[in-house]
Amino acid sequence: MGNQLIIYNTLTRTKEIFTPLIEGRVGLYVCGPTVYSNSHLGHARPNITFDLLFRYLTFLGYKVRYVRNITDVGHLEDEVEETGEDKISKKARLEKVEPMEVVQKYMNTFHRNMEDLNILPPSIEPRASGHIIEQQQMIDSIIQHGFAYETNGSVYFDVEKYNDEFKYGKLSGRNLDDIKTNTRQLDGQGEKKNSFDFALWKKASPEHIMRWPSKWSDGFPGWHLECSAMSVKYLGEQFDIHGGGMDLTFPHHECEIAQCTASLGKESVRYWMHNNMITINGQKMARSLGNFITLDELFSGTHEVLEKAYSPMTIRFFILQAHYRSTIDFSNEALQASEKGLERLLSAVDTLDSLTASAQSTIDINSIKEKCFDALNDDLNSPIAIAHLFDGVKMINAVKAGNESISKEDLADFRTFFHSIIFDILGLKKEQTEKGGGDEILSGTIELLLNLRMEAKTNKDWGTADKIRNELHSLGIEIKDTKEGFEWNLKS
RNA sequence: GGUCUCUUGGCCGAGUGGCUAGGCAGCGGUCUGCAAAACCGCGUACGGCGGUUCGAAUCCGCCAGAGACCUCCA
Numbered sequence: 001m002g003n004q005l006i007i008y009n010t011l012t013r014t015k016e017i018f019t020p021l022i023e024g025r026v027g028l029y030v031c032g033p034t035v036y037s038n039s040h041l042g043h044a045r046p047n048i049t050f051d052l053l054f055r056y057l058t059f060l061g062y063k064v065r066y067v068r069n070i071t072d073v074g075h076l077e078d079e080v081e082e083t084g085e086d087k088i089s090k091k092a093r094l095e096k097v098e099p100m101e102v103v104q105k106y107m108n109t110f111h112r113n114m115e116d117l118n119i120l121p122p123s124i125e126p127r128a129s130g131h132i133i134e135q136q137q138m139i140d141s142i143i144q145h146g147f148a149y150e151t152n153g154s155v156y157f158d159v160e161k162y163n164d165e166f167k168y169g170k171l172s173g174r175n176l177d178d179i180k181t182n183t184r185q186l187d188g189q190g191e192k193k194n195s196f197d198f199a200l201w202k203k204a205s206p207e208h209i210m211r212w213p214s215k216w217s218d219g220f221p222g223w224h225l226e227c228s229a230m231s232v233k234y235l236g237e238q239f240d241i242h243g244g245g246m247d248l249t250f251p252h253h254e255c256e257i258a259q260c261t262a263s264l265g266k267e268s269v270r271y272w273m274h275n276n277m278i279t280i281n282g283q284k285m286a287r288s289l290g291n292f293i294t295l296d297e298l299f300s301g302t303h304e305v306l307e308k309a310y311s312p313m314t315i316r317f318f319i320l321q322a323h324y325r326s327t328i329d330f331s332n333e334a335l336q337a338s339e340k341g342l343e344r345l346l347s348a349v350d351t352l353d354s355l356t357a358s359a360q361s362t363i364d365i366n367s368i369k370e371k372c373f374d375a376l377n378d379d380l381n382s383p384i385a386i387a388h389l390f391d392g393v394k395m396i397n398a399v400k401a402g403n404e405s406i407s408k409e410d411l412a413d414f415r416t417f418f419h420s421i422i423f424d425i426l427g428l429k430k431e432q433t434e435k436g437g438g439d440e441i442l443s444g445t446i447e448l449l450l451n452l453r454m455e456a457k458t459n460k461d462w463g464t465a466d467k468i469r470n471e472l473h474s475l476g477i478e479i480k481d482t483k484e485g486f487e488w489n490l491k492s
Numbered sequence: 493g494g495u496c497u498c499u500u501g502g503c504c505g506a507g508u509g510g511c512u513a514g515g516c517a518g519c520g521g522u523c524u525g526c527a528a529a530a531c532c533g534c535g536u537a538c539g540g541c542g543g544u545u546c547g548a549a550u551c552c553g554c555c556a557g558a559g560a561c562c563u564c565c566a
Contacts, residue, residue, distance in 0.1 A: 033566075042566040076564080087564080172561080174495060179562080223564095245566035277559095277566075284559080321515070322505060327498080327559075334504045337516030344515085347530085375506095383506050387514035397531060401522095462525060469527085480529050487529090 005060065007241070008325060008379045010249065010272040011171055015379055020240050021270065026057050026064045027239035029231040029269075031248055032125070034071040035106035036087040038294040039113045041278055041315075041330065042245070042285060048316055048427075049275040049324040049380075050243045051119040055425050056376055067234045068122040070110075072103040073129045073210050074202075074223045086220065089209050099210050103129075113295040116312040118427045124234050128226035132212045135221040135229040139200045141263035148262070151191040153203035153217025157258060159196050166261050171272060172250035198255055200225055224255035232260065232268060242269040246276050275324045280305065281331050293330075307332040310339065311431050317342040320382040320426055345386075345422070346430055348393040351400050352418055358405035363395045365410045369417050382426065392418065446477060450486050 005018040020026050030050045033043055050066075057064045075087050092099040114121075128135075139155055142148040147162045148155050159168055163176045179196050199222035204211040211218045231239065237260075244253065253272065260268040277284070280291040293303050301309030318338035322328040368388050375384035392414070398404040406414065422428050449468050456464040469479055472488075480487045 031566080034564095040566085044566085046566050172495090174562080178494065247561070247565055250561065251563095275566075279559080282558085286565085318504090326505080329504075331504080333516080337504060339516090341515045344530095381506080383515095384513070387506070390514055394532090401531065403532090457525080460525070466526080473528085478528085481524075481527090482529090 003373075003377065005056075005377050006379055007271050007273060010274050011269075013173075016271065018240075018271065020062065021238060024061070024063060026062045026241065027235035028054065028057070028064055028066045028241045028243065029227070029235055029239065030066070030068045030122075030242070031227060031244035031252070032068040032070050033106075033110055034075040034087055035103050035110060036075075036091045037106060038296060039106070039110045040285070040295060041280075041293045041298060043110070043113070044117060044295060044315055045278055045319060045324075045328070046243065046245050046275045047114060047119050048117060048319045050273075051117075051427055052320065052324075052380060052382060052425070053241070053243070053273070054120060054122075055427055056380065059420065059425050065124070065235060066122040067124045067126065067231060069227060069230055070103075070107055070125060070127045071223070071226060072100075072107075072127050074221045074226060076223065086208070086210060092209060100129075103127075109296070113312075116295070116299065117316050118312070118429050120427070126230045126234065128221065128230075129210070131226065131230050131233065132221065134233050135225045136201075136214055138225060138229045138232075138259065138263050139221075142200065142259060145262055145265075147258075148200055149193070150216055153219065154191055154199060155201040155216055156192050156197040157200055157255070157262070158193065159198070159258070160194055162258050162262055166258070168258055169250075169254060171254050171257055174250070198222060198224060198251065200259075224252055225259060227252075228256045228259040228263075228268075231256075232264070237264050238266070238268055238270065241271045241273060243273040243275070246274040249274055276327045279327055279329045282329055305332075307336075310335050313428055313431055314339045314342060317345075317428060321386055323379075323381055323383055325379075341390075342428070345389060345393060346428070348396045349418055349422060352396045352415055355396065355399055355406065355411060357408040357411045359407065360405060361407040361410045362404045363399070363406060363410075365395075365406075365414050365417070368392045368395070372417075372421055376425070385421070386426075389418075389421065446472065446488060450479065450488060454485060 006015045007018045008015050028050070030046065033039060047068075050068075054064055054066045072088060073086065076085065088099050088102050091102045095102065111121075139148065142157065143150070143155065146158075148157050150156075159176065162168055167175075169175050169179065176196075180194075201214060201216055201219055201221055203217035203219045208220070210220055212220060231242065242253070242256075257267060257269070260266075279285065280293065283291060285291055285293070291305055293305070295312075295315075297303040298306065298310055298315060299312060301307075314335060318330075318335055319328065321338060321341075368391055371388040372385045375381040375388065378384075395404060396414075399406050449472060453465045453468040456462075456468070472479060476490060478489045480489075
């Protein structure tokens, strides 16, 4: 144990040793956002989780093809009601712009937010609207195999028929009989045989803006279809890992399995991975509860539940401090704890870089390295890995204080290890400080005052020295006295 | 109503039969003219009640509480 990556597979509900389909290569598909509004805190979780996976697999030497889609058509406000409007169309109608303007605007925001969080771009980022042909081909195939039917220009997946041959509900652990008795029966389902059938193609109503021609009607594809069509196109009929939020398990991922199985005769995905959800002060994040925080609001502190702004790296570190399959609760207190912890970790990296070697080591570097990688191998247990990094921080500080020593070889090794795990794998980075910020006059003035304070200190004029310190502090300038002199920062 | 999950010290969060993470806060100390910052040290927790066991936070049962999905959600 320890040197093999183990992944929890939602499909089997067990941890399994990860073995790729093709040696040395990994195909990874993750459900991306529907770009009809600003990216929110909820988007941070899966993207950071699977960014960690992507980075770690890459670190392990795999050649990874990471596909993450953009949903820019087909995601309805209400899948059950046939009057359900496409989310993007609706936004376009309300804002009186083209649907693709909506898509572009929020996709840009999403990309900017992801970059802020130091999330690597995927290898391929396909858009649903660019794969209408592929989706239509998949519908054809599903119809040919007898698992879909057409009504009034729309095509629906025949869940009951599929369930007779394959089992519908295996991923989410439910069976069709339960679904039958528990699904709300709604009026106006005339087109579907059963309420639990889902749309593969929807005929567009006259006022619907986003539409494409097809043999069935002028219309648009169903939401679940895009992921099936695009994952198969870019990763093959079978591929290694499919990820996404737990809330997508049913119905979205269940429907993906049904679609792929119905058209290909076999399941496509070998390992299903699901990240858990985020709560805020113990409550689910929802627009209706007023605790729906966008990433921009989080980074700028402009939301009433936030006491201050939290940097993207604080958010990233906070999310990595919990295991991806646990729920995680956001609160000001918890975020500020992470903020300080991260500072401590990153300053230890600087300390490590400045250490000088001794003839011999009195500390055990290898046990920390092993424990960190064991943790990551155990279903990406980043919180445990981070805990061991803090043990490393203690060692680093002890060496600096002269209580321990480190050999030249160990020091080089430790530096490499710390840099790769913190920066390459966990994807943390040092934030550029606001200091200066192009304002030469301000920084010059501050430096002048602080130099005057140094002179006052030299003359033991404590009154003047303290006055300068206190006045600057009340203006939001943090001053740290050091052996050599001083350091300062603008407090954010 | 159905299916499932969770309940850990002041806060956040790992662990999951004995070796009892980590961060933040708190307390004590080092440093400092004083402070701040930094660093070092300290803290024995697992909802309640039963049961299994030499031994349970960890397994089983019941009770209480919280949440998720079943409808769009990451």
